[in-house]
Amino acid sequence: MGKCLLVPASSSQGTTGARGVELRDEELEKLLEKKARELMRKSKGGSGEVVVKRVGAGSRNGIYVYDRERGVWRLYRVEGGAFQLGELGDGVYVVYFGNTRCKACRSYDEYWHPFVETVGRELEGYHFVIVLCDWFTHRCSSPAASASFREHRVLASPTTLLAYVVGGKTVYQEKYEGVLTRDELEKVVPSFRERGERAQRGEKVESPLREKLARDDIVKLLEKMLGIRLM
Template identity: 45%
Template sequence: MEDRDLFIGILRRLLKAEEKPGPGKAQPGLEVEQVDVDSPHGIYKYSRDKGRWILEWVDEDDFTQRLEPGNYVVYFDNAKCPACRVYDVYWYPFVKLIGDTYPCTYMIALCNWFSRDCNSNAASRAFEKFDVHASPTTLIMTVDSEKRVARSRKIEGVKRMDELAKAIEEFLSPKA
């Protein structure tokens, strides 16, 4: 019964996204409990202090130039993506419950449908820069002191919390 209810809920959210035109542009600083199909497009960063997602970048060409050195986990989310709605079931609890375990900053790049249907230059360019053509896609990356992506790993498809944790651990572990 739980699977059926989950499936119906996902279908309702998808239908809601299909009925409406994409959201308009919002100003950076918008805070939301969860980024969803009705959220303005852009790049959101999770604030551990507030327990909320903050819209950081909307119009920038390359958001990575604004990042501090460190590790980042970026979820490339499409509002019209059925698999993304399934991934949400794992992603949000992971970030809130387990995310602090890792020295990473969590982010979401949201568009309607990849870079082709997006009201945010920053998110659209991020999809292009990291060559994202499947959704959901999770990117784990390290940004160096010169604001360059020093290394990254792209993971396509829905990942459960344990699979996401394993991918992050493997990325962060020193190479043998």
């Protein structure tokens, strides 16, 4: 499965093609803002809360948290600092970093959302989160989402970060770059709490999808094995 990689934006200016892209970007941003305003007007009790059934290409940049009781995604934060593992309480965090302009993310959506709505919804003590930008930190109208990409060193999308948090501290985590299929999600997510508990006890833990671990997770494993710092 593919993934979108962070690359520097082109520095060329003044070409017809570049101006055309900029115009489409402006139009897209206006459409996204219009959609966000519509959601605000329709929000529960006029409280200003924004909720969506699914987060996707037309969603506002920001940090979303899954509300298992209502079966919706709640726009948790747009402004402010990076999302911190543990800020929703202890437990398992499953965080999907995505971009509205990433085709691989749209493929991942087809697996992610049905999984969260069925299997994920029944997992007690699990926090499902989406961090969404247009294109990493280069184009992101949400300071909180942009900061989250930097904080967790996300350089590819989709990226799925899992963390086991106890006492406000992360005791074990796994990070996967690229699309995870429904079968892969079912292999990785429900069993993650057990791996986290084993890691907390100091036992040896291995990811069921070691070949899909993000590079920085692989480096951390090598550092632990070799007793040296590689990054």
